[in-house]
Amino acid sequence: MPCSFWRRREGNVAMITALAAPLILGGAAFGVDTTYWYFRDLELQAAADAAAYAGAIEKRAGRNVSTVEAAATREARANGFQPADGTIVVNAPPTSGAHRGPRAVEVILTERQDRFFSGIFGGGAVTTRARAVAIFESSGRACVLALHPSASRSASISGSAQLTLNGCTLMSNSVAADAVYLGGSSSLATPCVISVGGVNAGSRLTMSECTEPVTQAPPVADPFADLPEPTPSGPCRSDNGPVLQPGRYCGGMNLKGTVTLSPGVYVIEAGEFRTNANANITGEGVTIFLADGVDSRFNGNAEMRLSAPTSGTYSGVLFFGGRGPSVEDHSFNGTAASSLTGALYFSGDDVEYSGNFSGQDGCTQIVARTVNWIGNATIEVDCSAFGMSALPAAQLIRIVE
Numbered sequence: 001m002p003c004s005f006w007r008r009r010e011g012n013v014a015m016i017t018a019l020a021a022p023l024i025l026g027g028a029a030f031g032v033d034t035t036y037w038y039f040r041d042l043e044l045q046a047a048a049d050a051a052a053y054a055g056a057i058e059k060r061a062g063r064n065v066s067t068v069e070a071a072a073t074r075e076a077r078a079n080g081f082q083p084a085d086g087t088i089v090v091n092a093p094p095t096s097g098a099h100r101g102p103r104a105v106e107v108i109l110t111e112r113q114d115r116f117f118s119g120i121f122g123g124g125a126v127t128t129r130a131r132a133v134a135i136f137e138s139s140g141r142a143c144v145l146a147l148h149p150s151a152s153r154s155a156s157i158s159g160s161a162q163l164t165l166n167g168c169t170l171m172s173n174s175v176a177a178d179a180v181y182l183g184g185s186s187s188l189a190t191p192c193v194i195s196v197g198g199v200n201a202g203s204r205l206t207m208s209e210c211t212e213p214v215t216q217a218p219p220v221a222d223p224f225a226d227l228p229e230p231t232p233s234g235p236c237r238s239d240n241g242p243v244l245q246p247g248r249y250c251g252g253m254n255l256k257g258t259v260t261l262s263p264g265v266y267v268i269e270a271g272e273f274r275t276n277a278n279a280n281i282t283g284e285g286v287t288i289f290l291a292d293g294v295d296s297r298f299n300g301n302a303e304m305r306l307s308a309p310t311s312g313t314y315s316g317v318l319f320f321g322g323r324g325p326s327v328e329d330h331s332f333n334g335t336a337a338s339s340l341t342g343a344l345y346f347s348g349d350d351v352e353y354s355g356n357f358s359g360q361d362g363c364t365q366i367v368a369r370t371v372n373w374i375g376n377a378t379i380e381v382d383c384s385a386f387g388m389s390a391l392p393a394a395q396l397i398r399i400v401e
Helices: 003-060 065-078 117-121
Strands: 085-090 104-113 124-137 143-146 155-157 162-166 169-172 178-182 186-188 193-195 205-207 247-249 253-255 260-261 264-268 272-275 280-283 286-290 295-298 303-307 317-323 329-332 341-354 364-373 376-379 395-399
Touching: 003 065, 003 085, 003 104, 003 124, 003 143, 003 395, 065 085, 143 155, 155 169, 169 186, 169 317, 272 376, 286 303
Parallel strands: 143 169, 143 364, 155 178, 155 364, 162 186, 162 376, 169 193, 186 205, 247 264, 253 272, 260 280, 264 286, 272 295, 280 303, 286 317, 295 329, 303 341, 317 341, 329 341, 341 364
Antiparallel strands: 085 104, 104 124, 124 395
16 A cells, blocks of 8 residues: 555544644543532532531520621631632521521532633633531420539539429539539439539439430520510509509519419519518419519518410510629529419529429429529429420531531
């Protein structure tokens, strides 16, 4: 065969190769770049997941939005996110998706990815995006919750008290080694005891669901943190008379004899809320707000039968302490016939519950800075019929989107 034939074939191959070279090089370039972008996208998603989780931890602990954002940003950077090359958006709660509740945190990361080999063919930078949503969910319900972050014996049962919690736990946010304490000859029967710190209970603790107390648990947020304090309005009322009306009580309330509280919100602005010996106090659909600086005293010989509203803003809340800087002491005592149905909420105050009584059908909750239980009582968990919501105990975080 003539040599010219081979030269023509070689020329054809060379020409085809020359024509295909840009496609081959372009394909290789895009392959290298897209592989890098793919792995960077995986890294960005991992950073978003870690950031959402970190933000949910702060949200669970009751931190404000700026603290949640700072924690999420810090964790995103620790996992490789480069703020100089992108943006981070933290929404608590999320603004999109299927989980927009108050217990969720959404993190959206965007990052500019440079072109490397494919840049020779033109085109601007590529933007990648990752989104993650983390939520915290309760894995237990509490009847007694002590919010102080470090106090010794923040939740204690002392004297000869015998406390039974049916279907709900005692929870302490304190990191102290004895955050939960049983003293004297007291006893506690409950499904479980949960503490951020330690538990000093001995053999007087009986648990039906936990073999050991749960310690080193994550703290839980104040369940009533979003509940607004009542705004005083109208004239100052007198606490004299057999039937009292809701409204402002500018100099405190000192209740004597037989008194009925009409339904509504009672705002005690100064002094103290006091029931005297042999008083007989009743009231349904009542919320008693004690402003900062107002404490309460209940004489042990007084008989009280009070219940919270079952609907509205203050549904299930019987007593509500102001959130100011002053720390008050509140002592709840009464006869065996007494009944306080609803939540006793004093996030910044100390509560001593010394009466041998609880609410109707055992429906009493205590959320306070510290709680010292002295009296005997049996507390129940299912109190929705009285407008009460379950209190969180252990709260687990998971990525859901």
